Amino acid sequence: MGTCNLIIRDTEKGKAVFAGRDIRAGEFICEFTGPFCSMEEYLSLHDPCNNHYLQVDDDRFMGPSGNADDLINHCCNPNGGLVYRDGVVRYIAIRDIREGEELSFDYSTTMDEDGWEMECLCGDPDCRGVVRDFKHLPASLQEKYISLGVVMPYIVKKVRHSR
Numbered sequence: 001m002g003t004c005n006l007i008i009r010d011t012e013k014g015k016a017v018f019a020g021r022d023i024r025a026g027e028f029i030c031e032f033t034g035p036f037c038s039m040e041e042y043l044s045l046h047d048p049c050n051n052h053y054l055q056v057d058d059d060r061f062m063g064p065s066g067n068a069d070d071l072i073n074h075c076c077n078p079n080g081g082l083v084y085r086d087g088v089v090r091y092i093a094i095r096d097i098r099e100g101e102e103l104s105f106d107y108s109t110t111m112d113e114d115g116w117e118m119e120c121l122c123g124d125p126d127c128r129g130v131v132r133d134f135k136h137l138p139a140s141l142q143e144k145y146i147s148l149g150v151v152m153p154y155i156v157k158k159v160r161h162s163r
C-alpha cells in the first residue's frame, strides 16, 4: 500500500484523514501500527480526554502509532472498519469510498470498557450523540458490524455469550 491512500488535513474537528483515491468496499486501506500494551499499562498511559488507544483483546490495547492511523475519526455511519486477525489490525473499506471523502470507523466496534465515552461530533444524520460501548448499540447495528467482520473478536465473543 502506498501512502497516497491517505491524506491528512486539518478540519474544524481537528486533524482528519481523507481518501487519496477511490476505494472499493472490502478493500484494505492501511494497517494500524501502534505498540501493544496490557490493560494495566493502558490505564496508566492513556489520556481520557484525547484517547488514541484501541482495545483489541481482553488484556491487549494498541497505543498511538504517531501516524495517520491515529487520526481516523469516529463516525456513527462510517465508511471503514477494523479487522483484528493474527495480531494485526487492518483498516478496510466497508462501502465504496470516493477520493477526497473523510475516512472513519465506528469507535464502538472496539469499545467494551464500561465508563469511557465520548461526545460525538460526526454530524451524520444517524449520529447517536455519544460514543459508547458496543453492547449499547442497537442489535441490528451490532449484527451489521459483526457480519462485516469489523468488530473486535473479544467483543463478538461476549455478544455471542450473552444471547
Ligand SMILES: [Zn+2]
Pocket: 075, 076, 077, 120, 121, 122, 123, 124, 126, 127, 128, 129
Ligand atoms: Zn456521531
